[in-house]
Amino acid sequence: MKVENAVMPTEAQLKGFSENDHGNAISMVNLLKFREKAEYPEDHEWHGKDMSGAEAYALYSDGIRKIIEGLGGEMRFGGKVERLMLGEVEELWDVVAIAKYPNRQAMFEMMFSPEYAEIAVHREAGLAGQLNIETTE
DSSP states (O other): OOOOOBSSOOHHHHHHHHTTOOOSOEEEEEEEEEOSSOOOOTTSTTTTOOOOHHHHHHHHHHHHHHHHHHTTOEEEEEEEOOOOOSSOOSSOOSEEEEEEESSHHHHHHHHTSHHHHHHHHHHHHHEEEEEEEEEOO
16 A cells, blocks of 8 residues: 655646535544654745744645634544554554535635634645545534
């Protein structure tokens, strides 16, 4: 099994997510891997600040919770990865987070909102990559 972290979805992944929307609630399981040091764009006010990727992502996390809750969703879980109990991967993720959305459309609204655009720079500065797994109940 090949595992490849990414920071942004591919066009095919976005298209697949938007097609055949069943309208039901979804929970997104986020397996997060942070950069050792945050990497902001050169023209950003935070560029050059001495902070870890986890610290940068925490700024994003604070803002995203408010956006998700405003859309009728919730942050269901967030926890630090301690070890692998079963199976094998080359490298563990740092954090697992689960966010619930009322439906896929709510997640799209979040991703393309001005509020999201404002905080997304912290996500991109902090993440080395992630897996984002859609689940339904």
